[in-house]
Each structure stands twice: as structure tokens, then as C-alpha cells.
Amino acid sequence: MRGLAFAAAAALVLGTAADAAAADAARGQDLYESRCGGCHSLDANRVGPAHRGVFGRTAGTAPGFSYSPAVKNSSVVWNDRTLDAWLTNPQALIPGQRMNFRVATAEDRADIIAYLRQQSAR
Secondary structure, eight states: OHHHHHHHHHHHHHHHHHHHHHOOHHHHHHHIIIIITTTOOSSSOSSSOOOTTOTTOBTTOSTTOOOOHHHHTOOOBOSHHHHHHHHHOHHHHSTTOOOOOOOOOHHHHHHHHHHHHHHHTO
16 A cells, blocks of 8 residues: 555656646746736736746745735745646635736646746746
8 A cells, every 4th residue: 555655646746747847938938928927027026026036935035025924924835836736726825815816727837837947047
């Protein structure tokens, strides 16, 4: 039984890595600009915080942005999994947060996340 649980966990990790590799960062840039750009920028705080360097950053810590107490007090660290959960349903990930936007399809979320990952590496 323990081997089965390990195999399932390994498949999940490998599946996530494969999904990340298959994501289209160029398409993600277009999606980011059209869906996220009204409130966010890579380098400037707007209605939402700046996103460059988001990967590996703890939620609520982008310099100069006024976060909700819920986000400030969360222990969420942004990575593929947490960003996917956030874009799927921000309120479910961090109850009490202020973002009222969701990305409905997994492919769109994966592409936006691939773009953000690419921009965080620069």
C-alpha cells in the first residue's frame, strides 16, 4: 500500500512537471496582458501587486503594495501549484483576500503561470 501511495505521489509530481513543460509562455504573455494587465504589471504596483519575481516569493511581501490582512498573514509561497490554486479560486486559497478574478481553464492558467515563471527568472 505504501508503494502505491508513493507511485501516485510521483505521478502527480511528474504530471505537474510535464504540464509545466508543455505550457506556452508566449500565449501566457498574451493572456496576462489581456486578462491581468488591467490590474497588474510585471514591474509596477497597480490595483494589484507587481508580478516580476513572483515565483518563490511569499504572498503579501511585494515591496510597496498594500495587501489585505488575509494575504499578508498567509504563509503561501508562490509556485506552480499555489498560483494554479490562486487563479482557479483566490478565495478558496486565501479566504478574505481582495482579488475577485478567476481563470477558468487549466490550459490558460498553465500558460499564464509559465509566463510568470519566465519573467521571474529575469
